[in-house]
Amino acid sequence: MKSRYYFDLITELVKKELKVRYKNSVLGYLWSVLSPLASAIVFFIAFKIVIKLKIENYVLFLISGLFCWQWFVNSVLASSNLFLNNASLIKKVNFPRDSLVYSMVLSDALHFVLTIPVIFLFIVIYKQKFSVYLLFLPFVILAQFFLISGISLIISSINLFFRDLERLVLIFTNLLFYLTPIIYPESMVPQKYKVFIYFNPMAHFVILYRNIFLNNRFEYQNFVIGSLITLAIFFVGYKIYKSLQWKFAEIV
């Protein structure tokens, strides 16, 4: 009964997110593809045409990392004001507040999944093969879901108490973008800086996606390490949320 309710609550909130996002724009779906594609074009011009980086299939290389990054950054940035935007609800109704976080991350996840056909399109354009490891994608997506949910729980809870956390998050995600092997391959990172990749969970996911889409490989090591870091972050996030949630109604 309880889990049934939880399921209904989250599906209904996700539906709301999707409806709201698409109701006012005819281009709807296109927007969630267009923005990462535009960044792909920018990086393509900068690194392929101007700097002449020697990476094959560079557009495919870029979008295989950019699309999942887009999911990460959209959810994390939106999480800052998530509880504030639902203040009146939090003050009046005793529903599980974390459902707001999961439904937000889930709706962004759906957008990411909807962009995957674009990656397929470029696989065809670049005459690459479709890997059997595509079957493992759901597990990678599930793990990334927990990673983003964990981070979002931390940020959304703490941002209620420190409202300028939002600005720090913006700066931090910007930095993290360049510390994640999205526009360059991880093999180009000098040995002594490898540690940034090792402890950056998003790096593991980007490497995983890229190898599935481009290299017909599943990097078990990255999956295990990425998932372990994810578990730790989710655990911490959930603990922080649980210990602060009683104060939400007082402070929003």
Added chain:
Amino acid sequence: MKENNVVIEFENVTKYYPLYHTFIGIKNFLFNLPQAIYDLRTRKFCALNKISFNVFKGETLGIIGRNGAGKSTILGLIAGVLKPTNGKINVYGNVVGLLELQAGFHPDLTGYENIILNGILLGLTRKEILQKVDQIIEFSELKNFINQPIRTYSSGMLARLGFSCAINIDADIILIDEVLAVGDIEFQKKCYQKIEDIKKQNKTIVFVSHDLDAVKNLCSRVILLDRGEIIKDGDPKEVVEVYKKSFT
């Protein structure tokens, strides 16, 4: 449900709100660290001070008092969105609070979609709310507009929708916070009628209002609060008289 029909128990309940002045923002917090910690420890606002009362099944309890007396805090504590600083609260049965006009409503969704979403946020499963949705639309008298986004609704229509949602959900305890003052007289009458019906079903209502006549007419018992303390608790007419006198 307990045997003696108590549905809400407040036992020595105290509620402090911290005053988050210097606390808001990492920058302020770090630059004024000693001050911030000092504030956090000492600057508190006492909203309720050692309050005890019981509400019995079937009672319609009115809570009156000036602004800041602690009325809404009591509702928040019953609804479970707030936690008492000290003391014990027991609530037996499920609680539905009447939402503020637009809480939980999204302007871009239609009336129908908002009813479903609202019902789920109020604690029903999808199946349960689908069974009630016709009844809610019927009660709200908004049938012709139910597929319009609610940003096109007038404030009276919004109030109707909100009230219809909350009142038609079968909760054991219903919290009403000053929402009846909206809508036209016709609809207000209907709401009061509905509240009378609910009273007959032996449900418990906690009603916060500044409309003293409504309180006198609807409630079977009234609590007068002032600065977080119970001044008087008892017969509606007497308590309302005491409250009126305190102004003169």
